[in-house]
Amino acid sequence: MNSTELLSADELLTRHRNGERDFRGANLMTAHLSEANLSRTNLSGANLKGANLIKSKIDRRSGAPDGHGESINTIPGGIPA
Numbered sequence: 759m760n761s762t763e764l765l766s767a768d769e770l771l772t773r774h775r776n777g778e779r780d781f782r783g784a785n786l787m788t789a790h791l792s793e794a795n796l797s798r799t800n801l802s803g804a805n806l807k808g809a810n811l812i813k814s815k816i817d818r819r820s821g822a823p824d825g826h827g828e829s830i831n832t833i834p835g836g837i838p839a
Contacts, residue, residue, distance in 0.1 A: 767791050774799060 767789040770781060774796065784804045792812040801816065 765789070767794075 763785060765781070765784045765786055767786070770784070770786065770789065770791070771794060773781075779798055780800045781804055782800050782802045784801065786801075786809050787805050788808040788810075789806075790810045791814050792810045794811075794814045796814060796816045798817060
């Protein structure tokens with residue numbers, strides 16, 4: 759993943775729907791990902807500055823080799839619960 763290229767939320771979600779799960783280093787600055795289910799998605803090193811993650815579901819350990827991470831449900835404000 760080219761970390762300098764800005765990846766839109768629509769592009770990420772389309773690629774995710776098509777089975778892609780490796781978004782290491784993705785530049786998702788200001789992406790609107792509220793309520794997105796991104797469990798089992800590797801976002802290691804991704805730039806999420808200003809991203810809207812309200813009620814999104816992501817894994818605490820994105821990139822766990824066994825594919826099992828601890829889910830994080832975000833609360834209003836995009837802060838992990």
